[in-house]
Amino acid sequence: MKPLLDRGPSLPLRLFFALLASIGLITLDHYTNSSVQLRGYLTATVSPLFYLANLPQDMVFGASEQFMSQQKLLEENRTLKNTLLLQNGQLQRFQFLQQENDKLRALLGASPVTEGKRLIAEVLAVYSHPFSHQIVLNKGSRDGVIVGQPLLDDLGVLGQVVSVGPTSSRALLIADNTHAMSARVERTGQSVVAEGIGQSDSLRLIHLPHSTDITEGDRLLTSGLDGVFPEGYPVAKVVRVHRDARQPFLQVTAEPYAKLDRIRYALLVWPHRGISSADPQIVEELKQAEQGQD
Amino acid sequence: MQNSWRFLIIHLTLLLALLLNVMPLPSAVKLFRPDWPLLVLCYWVLALPNRASIGTAFVLGFLVDVMVGTVLGVNAFGYSLICFIVASNHLKIRNFSVLQQSLLVGLLLALYHLVVFWFSHFLTGVYFRAAYLWPVVTGMIVWPYLFWFLRRTRRQFKIQ
Numbered sequence: 001m002k003p004l005l006d007r008g009p010s011l012p013l014r015l016f017f018a019l020l021a022s023i024g025l026i027t028l029d030h031y032t033n034s035s036v037q038l039r040g041y042l043t044a045t046v047s048p049l050f051y052l053a054n055l056p057q058d059m060v061f062g063a064s065e066q067f068m069s070q071q072k073l074l075e076e077n078r079t080l081k082n083t084l085l086l087q088n089g090q091l092q093r094f095q096f097l098q099q100e101n102d103k104l105r106a107l108l109g110a111s112p113v114t115e116g117k118r119l120i121a122e123v124l125a126v127y128s129h130p131f132s133h134q135i136v137l138n139k140g141s142r143d144g145v146i147v148g149q150p151l152l153d154d155l156g157v158l159g160q161v162v163s164v165g166p167t168s169s170r171a172l173l174i175a176d177n178t179h180a181m182s183a184r185v186e187r188t189g190q191s192v193v194a195e196g197i198g199q200s201d202s203l204r205l206i207h208l209p210h211s212t213d214i215t216e217g218d219r220l221l222t223s224g225l226d227g228v229f230p231e232g233y234p235v236a237k238v239v240r241v242h243r244d245a246r247q248p249f250l251q252v253t254a255e256p257y258a259k260l261d262r263i264r265y266a267l268l269v270w271p272h273r274g275i276s277s278a279d280p281q282i283v284e285e286l287k288q289a290e291q292g293q294d
Numbered sequence: 295m296q297n298s299w300r301f302l303i304i305h306l307t308l309l310l311a312l313l314l315n316v317m318p319l320p321s322a323v324k325l326f327r328p329d330w331p332l333l334v335l336c337y338w339v340l341a342l343p344n345r346a347s348i349g350t351a352f353v354l355g356f357l358v359d360v361m362v363g364t365v366l367g368v369n370a371f372g373y374s375l376i377c378f379i380v381a382s383n384h385l386k387i388r389n390f391s392v393l394q395q396s397l398l399v400g401l402l403l404a405l406y407h408l409v410v411f412w413f414s415h416f417l418t419g420v421y422f423r424a425a426y427l428w429p430v431v432t433g434m435i436v437w438p439y440l441f442w443f444l445r446r447t448r449r450q451f452k453i454q
Contacts, residue, residue: 018351019371019374019375023367026365026366028365038366049312053314057318127362134363184442197421
């Protein structure tokens with residue numbers, strides 16, 4: 001009889017090396033910064049697999065469009081036209097408001113807010129692992145995608161890009177455990193930090209004192225303070241405020257506007273202006289303030 | 295030539311399992327997705343431990359890490375560990391009935407999920423929810439069919 005495992009080191013030794021290598025990888029990935037670039041390369045390498053895995057879904061969608069009845073298509077066309085009309089109407093008013101805003105800003109001597117570039121990306125894979133809420137997009141560095149770029153859908157903020165390959169990129173959603181962002185309560189202007197807790201339908205607002213004026217139904221908008229998300233986009237709605245005097249802080253839960261569990265398309269936004277490019281004087285002041293703190 | 299081509303079938307099934315693992319699914323059933331790569335790997339380690347061993351498990355686990363976006367090395371760790379358990383007991387496990395194998399696979403899957411959860415908890419601070427263990431149940435249900443299918447494939451292509 002042919003002996004099994006007749007070549008190479010023994011099984012426990014192999015296990016030892018494999019576990020050692022795994023722990024090395026974990027350390028490399030989690031405790032050093034070099035992994036961002038490494039992840040970029042790896043994302044690029046496996047992106048054909050994502051395209052392949054997406055094929056059946058594309059085929060099903062394509063087929064269902066093929067066999068859609070004319071009646072249905074006409075109906076869809078009508079709804080879309082109506083929406084377009086409605087939104088164009090709003091857009092006219094928006095342009096007027098923007099002009100007015102620019103003029104007012106000019107009067108105040110503030111730097112004008114400019115619209116950045118936008119790009120629609122298709123979602124190649126939504127990662128299903130409960131521990132990580134991430135998506136893979138079909139746009140990469142060839143389309144100018146950069147690490148840290150914000151991502152929106154039609155209702156609100158989705159997340160930000162964390163690694164980029166040439167034709168695909170990976171984005172972290174705001175509901176992920178490792179994600180936190182700066183936001184502002186629309187009604188009061190209170191700054192809050194919204195942290196993901198690993199569930200696609202809720203965020204947690206952390207470190208809010210008991211005296212904070214916040215109620216259920218408050219809208220949270222991006223504040224622009226984190227330097228990642230541009231200011232003024234809707235993030236979430238406060239759904240639960242629990243005041244428990246035994247806890248050091250308020251326990252506030254918010255529900256993201258964006259449908260994080262059924263993303264098909266996402267809008268990539270290029271940040272128009274950070275503080276760094278806005279006003280050299282402000283940057284100088286900030287630097288001085290920082291030095292003063294040290 | 296002929297032999298190496300047959301050998302490729304193993305890699306092909308593993309690749310297919312990887313694709314199934316990242317294929318977009320409706321969010322209602324996503325939580326129930328079995329761990330296809332691990333199940334397929336378990337079969338090959340069980341059937342041909344001289345062909346697929348801890349090296350294969352490590353590479354496969356690493357690929358899963360890259361594709362699903364967990365901290366690199368977490369799945370590689372879990373896959374290597376499960377592969378070791380299966381490989382060192384393959385002669386015993388082969389003699390089990392399919393039902394017994396199913397139960398054992400359930401235990402192994404649970405161990406794998408706990409290992410992955412444990413790492414994720416320490417590294418990123420996730421909290422445990424019982425729903426994380428659904429793939430264990432679906433994996434147990436899927437195992438007999440997968441076993442049958444892969445055995446047929448193995449016999450069809452006479453992979454040894």
